[in-house]
Amino acid sequence: MAGEAGGDPRAWLAVDETAAAFISRSLASRPPIILPPPLHRAPLRPGNVVEIAGPSNSGKSHLLLMAAVQCILPKEWEGIYFGGLGKSVMYLDLDCRFDVLRLAQILRNRIAEGFAHLRNGGLEKDGTKDEFQCSFENTLFSDCMQHFLYVRCYNSSEFTAALKTVQSQSRSEVLGVGIYFVMIDSIGAFYWIDRASQPVRESKGKSLQSVTETVVHEIRTFLQLQPALVLVTKAPIYAEGTTTANDFNRGSSKYTLEDSTVLRYSRQEEERTLSYREYMPSIWQSFVTHRINLQVEEAEVPSVQENGVHSTHTSEWVQPSLKTKEKFSIVDDGVILIQ
Amino acid sequence: MMSQDQPSTEDRCGRFWNGMELLKDVTEKKHLLPTGLEGIDTLLGGGLRRGHLTEVTGPSSSGKTQVCLHSASLVAAKHLGVVMYLDTSNSFSPSRVATIIDGTPDLFGHKAKGCEIEDVMRSIICESVFDIFALFEVLNQLEISLSNDKVNNGGSKICLLIIDSISSLLAPIIGGKYPQGRSMMISVAMILKKLADEHNLSVLVTNHMVSAGNGAVKPALGESWKAVPHVRLVISRECRSNICTATVLKHTLLASGSTVKFTVPS
Numbered sequence: 394m395a396g397e398a399g400g401d402p403r404a405w406l407a408v409d410e411t412a413a414a415f416i417s418r419s420l421a422s423r424p425p426i427i428l429p430p431p432l433h434r435a436p437l438r439p440g441n442v443v444e445i446a447g448p449s450n451s452g453k454s455h456l457l458l459m460a461a462v463q464c465i466l467p468k469e470w471e472g473i474y475f476g477g478l479g480k481s482v483m484y485l486d487l488d489c490r491f492d493v494l495r496l497a498q499i500l501r502n503r504i505a506e507g508f509a510h511l512r513n514g515g516l517e518k519d520g521t522k523d524e525f526q527c528s529f530e531n532t533l534f535s536d537c538m539q540h541f542l543y544v545r546c547y548n549s550s551e552f553t554a555a556l557k558t559v560q561s562q563s564r565s566e567v568l569g570v571g572i573y574f575v576m577i578d579s580i581g582a583f584y585w586i587d588r589a590s591q592p593v594r595e596s597k598g599k600s601l602q603s604v605t606e607t608v609v610h611e612i613r614t615f616l617q618l619q620p621a622l623v624l625v626t627k628a629p630i631y632a633e634g635t636t637t638a639n640d641f642n643r644g645s646s647k648y649t650l651e652d653s654t655v656l657r658y659s660r661q662e663e664e665r666t667l668s669y670r671e672y673m674p675s676i677w678q679s680f681v682t683h684r685i686n687l688q689v690e691e692a693e694v695p696s697v698q699e700n701g702v703h704s705t706h707t708s709e710w711v712q713p714s715l716k717t718k719e720k721f722s723i724v725d726d727g728v729i730l731i732q
Numbered sequence: 733m734m735s736q737d738q739p740s741t742e743d744r745c746g747r748f749w750n751g752m753e754l755l756k757d758v759t760e761k762k763h764l765l766p767t768g769l770e771g772i773d774t775l776l777g778g779g780l781r782r783g784h785l786t787e788v789t790g791p792s793s794s795g796k797t798q799v800c801l802h803s804a805s806l807v808a809a810k811h812l813g814v815v816m817y818l819d820t821s822n823s824f825s826p827s828r829v830a831t832i833i834d835g836t837p838d839l840f841g842h843k844a845k846g847c848e849i850e851d852v853m854r855s856i857i858c859e860s861v862f863d864i865f866a867l868f869e870v871l872n873q874l875e876i877s878l879s880n881d882k883v884n885n886g887g888s889k890i891c892l893l894i895i896d897s898i899s900s901l902l903a904p905i906i907g908g909k910y911p912q913g914r915s916m917m918i919s920v921a922m923i924l925k926k927l928a929d930e931h932n933l934s935v936l937v938t939n940h941m942v943s944a945g946n947g948a949v950k951p952a953l954g955e956s957w958k959a960v961p962h963v964r965l966v967i968s969r970e971c972r973s974n975i976c977t978a979t980v981l982k983h984t985l986l987a988s989g990s991t992v993k994f995t996v997p998s
Contacts (some may be wrong), residue, residue: 402783448955448958449958449959449982450981450982450988465751466760483748488959489922489925489926489929489962490925490959490960490962490984492962492984492985493751493754493755493758494755494758494984494985495984495985496751497755498985537751537753538750538752538755539750539751539752540750540751541747541750541751542748542750543748543749543750543751543754544748544749547922547925547926548922549815558748570793579959582918583918585911585914585915585917585918585956586915586918586919586922588911588912588915589911589912589915589916590915628955628959629955630955630956639885688831692811704988704989723987724987
């Protein structure tokens with residue numbers, strides 16, 4: 394062996410690149426992505442799969458829209474700094490509750506912010522925007538919105554079919570730039586339908602399992618071709634004995650799981666514990682690289698006195714475990730962190 | 733034959749829409765339908781949005797059916813389109829519709845009210861639905877008819893679908909050992925949202941309240957349903973009064989907790 398290596402006994406150790414070179418190359422090809430709060434704490438890169446879990450009204454979809462705006466906004470446009478990524482977003486709506494007006498509202502606010510920094514508010518003396526700025530803003534707005542791609546799915550077969558077309562869509566010449574974020578809202582939307590479609594006697598859900606396997610396979614295939622950040626929302630399914638009945642039959646022990654995740658939040662000024670079970674198959678759980686849990690502190694039915702007061706939301710990174718909880722409020726302009 | 737202004741279902745599912753196309757669709761087709769109750773219309777920025785599923789929840793006698801009847805009456809009276817009213821508890825009352833129309837000033841201008849009330853009644857298709865299977869059948873038939881452009885009245889297409897109340901159909905089937913009940917509930921939700929989006933309908937459903945413990949109440953049907961509507965309003969009526977309060981529980985654009993008072997006719 395040593396003789397074949399031309400006299401140098403260590404020649405066979407020759408490597409393509411050093412560890413330092415590998416790290417710098419990785420950082421260049423997959424740079425870290427800074428997302429708006431509260432998603433800013435964990436270091437995210439293309440190829441990561443982020444699961445945003447939380448009950449209804451906890452702000453999951455809103456965080457997706459904030460991230461989408463961050464992605465479709467350019468870093469700089471006509472000399473004005475916006476701090477975006479200038480890439481395309483693919484949004485798969487399984488909940489069928491997406492509102493484009495909300496996306497437009499957030500995007501317009503971000504664009505207006507950029508102009509405000511440049512032109513000290515960019516307003517005429519009477520408080521109105523000049524024609525130039527309006528035209529400028531509309532052009533940028535239209536350009537950004539073209540990079541937001543959306544599909545709505547009403548069942549698992551439509552969802553898997555949509556994922557299969559993602560690759561061809563990402564190569565579309567219309568875009569000019571690649572798909573950088575893939576968003577799924579929300580991954581458990583068809584859980585009950587898929588679960589009911591399997592034979593009652595089967596302990597493991599074949600239908601549910603196979604659908605999840607297909608979903609994971611399609612996303613993996615896409616990520617191999619084009620590194621992108623995958624952001625997925627997931628609503629919990631509650632275990633028995635929780636305060637949010639009537640979603641489960643309290644008499645059945647079938648839904649009591651020992652390894653259920655425990656989430657705590659304040660509701661009507663008292664602490665209650667909500668335990669929800671992990672219902673996604675293990676193939677999905679191992680596929681996810683990052684997890685953040687959201688909660689909302691509010692009454693089931695807000696009182697009249699709460700009118701105009703924004704709900705307080707709590708976020709906690711579970712994977713990686715950051716052991717810190719952040720409080721935030723959702724307003725028209727986006728998210729405000731509460732100290 | 734598919735109507736001209738709508739892409740085919742295959743087209744909708746088969747391709748991705750960009751943000752500008754979505755915005756154009758909303759501004760051109762997803763208009764607001766007034767409920768005729770000033771407070772609610774103000775709170776919702778003009779009324780019930782086409783393409784959205786709006787839930788009105790509240791305790792017994794809080795005015796949920798009144799909101800439904802008001803919405804149906806006004807949409808029909810203003811010739812905005814046909815209303816399909818799915819009645820699950822025999823709560824639909826033509827005489828109450830007539831009273832609402834009589835109590836709405838300048839609705840028809842100089843036209844004779846008697847003739848107009850008949851026109852309004854013709855524009856409201858009322859179906860009695862007493863179980864989940866009947867609901868599936870009606871919704872399936874409606875989807876076929878809409879796809880074939882058959883549900884119209886003198887050229888007016890259906891624009892508002894009301895289910896009063898959806899909880900009386902869904903509550904009996906959820907819970908229990910097997911997931912079929914919850915599966916049917918989510919299936920109903922998906923059908924309603926598909927009808928709303930693809931055929932530019934506004935869907936209005938009512939829900940009742942259940943005990944949340946400690947004397948508090950909350951909307952029925954649990955967490956699985958909680959994520960379904962685009963808009964959730966809870967209404968309550970002041971004791972021995974026509975004054976009601978509507979509070980936003982959930983909205984795609986408004987902050988939760990926004991509140992308004994409105995008056996319902998006695």
